[in-house]
């Protein structure tokens with residue numbers, strides 16, 4: 494089986510998808526033949542949204558991007574990549590905290606599989622303050638979410 498060289502795999506929790514995530518997906522979609530967004534499902538994590546909701550919000554928000562696909566996965570990201578012949582992960586970088594975490598993750602992934610590499614996208618300036626955690630907190634206090642999430646997410650956070 495040949496490697497899916499032109500496929501980039503973007504793993505994350507997406508709980509929920511923010512405009513920061515969407516910006517990374519759009520930029521990657523312009524560079525690669527296919528972007529596969531991986532909705533992580535971990536038994537040890539507590540999510541606000543169900544796996545199906547997290548998946549559907551990404552599908553709805555990426556309907557304008559014909560080369561983006563969405564798939565739920567369990568287990569280690571790098572194992573999923575190897576099983577699916579994917580050799581490139583993409584991740585976003587906002588702060589030095591992201592950088593420190595991603596560097597560790599990169600080293601671990603390389604140790605587990607030398608065939609999988611990671612490409613990092615620096616956050617767009619207007620989204621550098623956005624995280625799913627902060628979006629959930631703002632929504633919990635019923636504050637405005639303008640400029641933070643796509644419409645498909647807004648309607649689920651503020652039904």
Ligand code: ADP
Pocket residue numbers: 504505506507508511512513514517583584585586587591615616617620621622623624625
């Ligand atoms: P995880 O639980 O795997 O960190 P997230 O859904 O929180 O999943 O994030 C997925 C990826 O998107 C991570 O690489 C994260 O750094 C990146 N990311 C999250 N928010 C932004 C943003 N506002 N700008 C750029 N990248 C982001």
